[in-house]
Amino acid sequence: MRKLNKRRWFLVLSFALVFMFIQNQSISQNLQGQSKNNSSRKIKFSGGLNLMSQYYNVKGIDPRRSPFSWVIGGNAVFSYGKFRIPLSFSFRDQKFSFGGPSFNKFGISPRYKWAKLLLGYRSMRFSKYSLNGKTFFGAGIELKPKYLRFSAFKGKLKNPLAQKDTLVLGGILISTYDRDAYGVKLGFGNNRNHFDISYLKIKDNVDSDTIIRYPNIKPVENLVIGTDWSVLLFKRISFLGSANASAYSENLSLEAFESENKLYNFFDKMYDVNTSTKISFAGDLALNLNLNNFNFGLQFRRVEPNYRSLGISFIQADIQSYTANTNINLFKRKLILNARVGLEQNNLRKLDYLTRKRFIHSYRINYIPGQNFNILAHFANYQYESTDGLVAINDTLRQVNVSRLAGLNVSYNFKGEMKSYGAFINFQRQIVRDQSPIENLGANILNNNFSIGGVIKWNELDFSLRPSINYSSYDLSTRTQSRFGFGLSLKKMIFEKKLNLNFSSKYAKNRINSQNNGYVLTNRLSVQYKITKKQVIKFRIGYLKKSSLTGRNFNELRSTLHYSFKF
Secondary structure (H helix, E strand, O other), X not given: OOOOOHHHHHHHHHHHHHHHHHHHHHHHHHHHOOOHHHHHHOEEEEEEEEEEEEEEEEEOOOOOOOOEEEEEEEEEEEEEOOEEEEEEEEEEEOOOOOOOOOEEEEEEOOEEOOEEEEEEEEEEEXXXXXXXXXXXXXXXXXXXXXXXXEEEEEEEEOOOHHHHHHHHHOOOOOOOOEEEEEEEEEEEEOOOOEEEEEEEEEEEEOOHHHHHHOOOOOOOEXXXXXXXXXXXXXXXXXXEEEEXXXXXXXXXXXXXXXXXXXXXXXXXXXXXXXXXXXXXXXXXXXEEEEOOOEEEEEXXXXXXXXXXXXXXXXXXXXXXXXXXXXXXXXXOOOEEEEEEEEEEEOOOOOOOOOOOEEEEEEEEEEEOOOOOEEEEEEEEOOOOOOOOEEEEEOOEEEEEEEEEEEEEEEEEEEEOOOEEEEEEEEEEEEEEEEOOOOOOOOOEEEEEEEEEEEEEEEOOOOEEEEEEEEEEEEEOOOOEEEEEEEEEEEEEEEOOOOEEEEEEEEEEXXXXXXXXXXXXXXXXXXXXXXXOOOEEEEXXXXXXXXXXXXXXXEEEEEEEEEEEEEO
16 A cells, blocks of 8 residues: 555545534534533534636747646634634645646644644744744644743745746746754743744755756755844833844755854754854844824844845845834824834945945825825835845846835725716836846836826716726836836626626837837736625636737736635
């Protein structure tokens, strides 16, 4: 008999657990006939099921996804008194034309009072510098009895190298190392007053075949030890902070490193230090005063060079800042002012030739003179992120980090008995830096976006019309490209609002260095029918046509059929 792998064993045991609870539900219902006062102990079962299939067809370029795929997903909650078992699952068949295995997710989180168990694909949070939102496959536990805070997990993290190469190269899945991870967090207190200590270790499971096939992909290891605390004084003053130390090895195959440095010797007791290991620190301190219509705060933040944590998606390293922030509400919250100012510098360890010091500041003004009118203006010349962003430049996805952002949003809405009107104007200007590891542009990118539009709705007919005009531009070091166009969307509800019809169309002309470069036409149709209060079926189809003088012309069709059921 062939042995089942760990994931199959997990699925079998999870379904067995669900089956036992369903059996317990039927037994409980029989016992309720004997005791009416035991209604609070009745086992309750609720959740939802989602079925989706997708069709894809393209002419003129290589397929960017499989011609047919399907997804089965759902969630359920079993509850018995104070005992709860949330369960979620997702099975996905993504048989790409360029290769790739089927993908599925399954997770369950039983909970009873202050105890929570995590099985399958789950996520945890230790701190924003350690483990924060990364999904792992394995098992974990969270215990919060009164003032004790304990969390632990062990499992595997997804190695993001394959995702990055897929985005840039368009369909090449590179096999990478299995990434093992485990961590523990111990603390005391509650959400407002607490002190936590966390330990996180992540290490690639070295496979000789992977080394031979892809010698440029090196196995890595990461250890993060940190603290996170919060103190609330007099219900108005809060003191927050976090301090973390990270040891990161870029190549596990290198020789061990022996040093007289006490810091390296400390980590060497818990971690295999070698010549590629870098130890760095990150953390922040904040003091805030919170009043009814006035808030004021001070913050210090430092992230040393080479600081890395595989438990978060992205962090900007080699940065230190001192900032002050305030929030003021005036005229019964009709005028809301937010401001943050401070000083920032890099080159903390004097490893670079240049040290940059700058005045950082951000402002946000929201003016609401009435129920129908809203004006929002904002500016920021810095931005801290723990996730890397994506932007489409020349119709390719690029990983970017925003460093300066300014925008103005003006909207007006009026609701009448027969008709409703609305209008908006949006403008945004931002400077981003390309972070993609391949074909790096190596310079700042100036991005401008402008849109203006409106909406007219005939209330009795349940029909609305939304026209818009859009403009966007990207100024790169080697070229300038822009896109100007217009859009129109229609929405109609019939059969006593059970059937919802949506159609939208967008057309845009492209230009590169003041020269015409074709156009892009996008059409989308969405049909949603509400079968019952708990059942909905949706159908979406999209058509994209691109004509380019410098690239390839292509037509692309995508359609989705989706059914959802709540119980």
